[in-house]
Amino acid sequence: MERQREETRRIEAFRKAARTILPLPEEEVRRRAADGTLTELPGIGPSTAAVITDACNGVVPERLVRLEGTAGPLAQGGEELRARLRGDLHSHSDWSDGGSPLEEMAMTAMELGHDYLVLTDHSPRLRVANGLSAERLARQLGVVDAVNEHLGDSFTLLKGIEVDILDDGSLDQTPEMLGRLDVRVASVHSKLKMDAALMTRRMVAAVRNPHTNVLGHCTGRLVTGNRGVRPQSQFDAKAVFTACAEEGVAVEINSRPERRDPPTRLLELARDLGCLFSIDSDAHAPGQLDMLDYGAARATEAGIEPDRIVTTWERDRLLEWASARL
Numbered sequence: 001m002e003r004q005r006e007e008t009r010r011i012e013a014f015r016k017a018a019r020t021i022l023p024l025p026e027e028e029v030r031r032r033a034a035d036g037t038l039t040e041l042p043g044i045g046p047s048t049a050a051v052i053t054d055a056c057n058g059v060v061p062e063r064l065v066r067l068e069g070t071a072g073p074l075a076q077g078g079e080e081l082r083a084r085l086r087g088d089l090h091s092h093s094d095w096s097d098g099g100s101p102l103e104e105m106a107m108t109a110m111e112l113g114h115d116y117l118v119l120t121d122h123s124p125r126l127r128v129a130n131g132l133s134a135e136r137l138a139r140q141l142g143v144v145d146a147v148n149e150h151l152g153d154s155f156t157l158l159k160g161i162e163v164d165i166l167d168d169g170s171l172d173q174t175p176e177m178l179g180r181l182d183v184r185v186a187s188v189h190s191k192l193k194m195d196a197a198l199m200t201r202r203m204v205a206a207v208r209n210p211h212t213n214v215l216g217h218c219t220g221r222l223v224t225g226n227r228g229v230r231p232q233s234q235f236d237a238k239a240v241f242t243a244c245a246e247e248g249v250a251v252e253i254n255s256r257p258e259r260r261d262p263p264t265r266l267l268e269l270a271r272d273l274g275c276l277f278s279i280d281s282d283a284h285a286p287g288q289l290d291m292l293d294y295g296a297a298r299a300t301e302a303g304i305e306p307d308r309i310v311t312t313w314e315r316d317r318l319l320e321w322a323s324a325r326l
């Protein structure tokens with residue numbers, strides 16, 4: 001449901017129902033399914049009860065059959081590149097504005113066959129997104145360590161941040177905390193309509209910051225979806241991408257269908273200026289991790305060589321690149 005961008009409210013209904021029944025003894029769930037009393041439980045309505053009842057009866061719920069019937073690539077044309085992607089450098093958990101625990105994001109990334117997922121919750125200034133203070137981020141790093149201890153060698157949840165680029169181009173987290181992370185995505189989320197010269201200076205300063213590894217959704221535009229549309233912010237793209245190329249900062253290809261950022265013309269400009277790229281999902285829920293299909297299709301269309309896409313690299317090469325300027 002998430003990968004098809006169904007309404008959050010409907011998806012949340014299933015998550016809530018799952019949270020209700022998971023702690024219950026199996027016999028109680030089976031008895032209630034047989035009695036038809038599942039809907040007496042908080043958070044369980046007729047449609048979630050029907051799914052649970054089918055599952056108790058050993059039947060694959062009809063709804064799941066229907067959803068699985070739509071499996072397969074979300075976009076055409078990027079399949080070969082998609083198969084070469086080893087991970088994702090941009091994802092959110094319920095520590096900031098994501099909908100799911102970080103453990104669940106990690107599990108889904110493993111199911112997708114990723115070698116790594118970078119957890120990049122928001123930074124403190126982004127209050128609407130419950131951005132993490134230095135203290136909360138420090139606590140999150142401890143949780144990430146604990147989660148990794150339970151995972152095998154074939155997958156790593158990496159430490160990261162989507163750090164706000166402040167008006168003057170500085171980054172919204174302490175250098176000490178930024179230094180403790182594996183990968184840092186820097187993005188503009190405020191004053192998107194700033195004057196072009198000031199925006200250029202702001203973005204170049206962020207790219208020149210040795211902590212920055214990825215320039216997130218560079219234009220900030222929204223092209224579709226329930227948040228409405230938003231024009232791209234104005235800046236000297238040649239100056240910004242030249243700085244990216246010189247510093248070895250990857251230009252993010254943000255896979256979210258409502259962003260499609262950078263726009264094609266800018267994507268081609270960054271390609272011609274010799275930039276590195278990172279194809280990211282910017283997932284705020286586990287099912288959205290699959291959106292890399294869209295980014296892979298766009299990168300393929302723009303003719304970007306896979307080796308210039310850092311998310312095709314194996315983990316150790318990626319980590320070496322991400323720490324190179326510190």
Ligand SMILES: [Zn+2]
Binds near residue numbers: 162187216
């Ligand atoms: Zn963002």
Ligand SMILES: [Zn+2]
Binds near residue numbers: 091092282
């Ligand atoms: Zn994000």
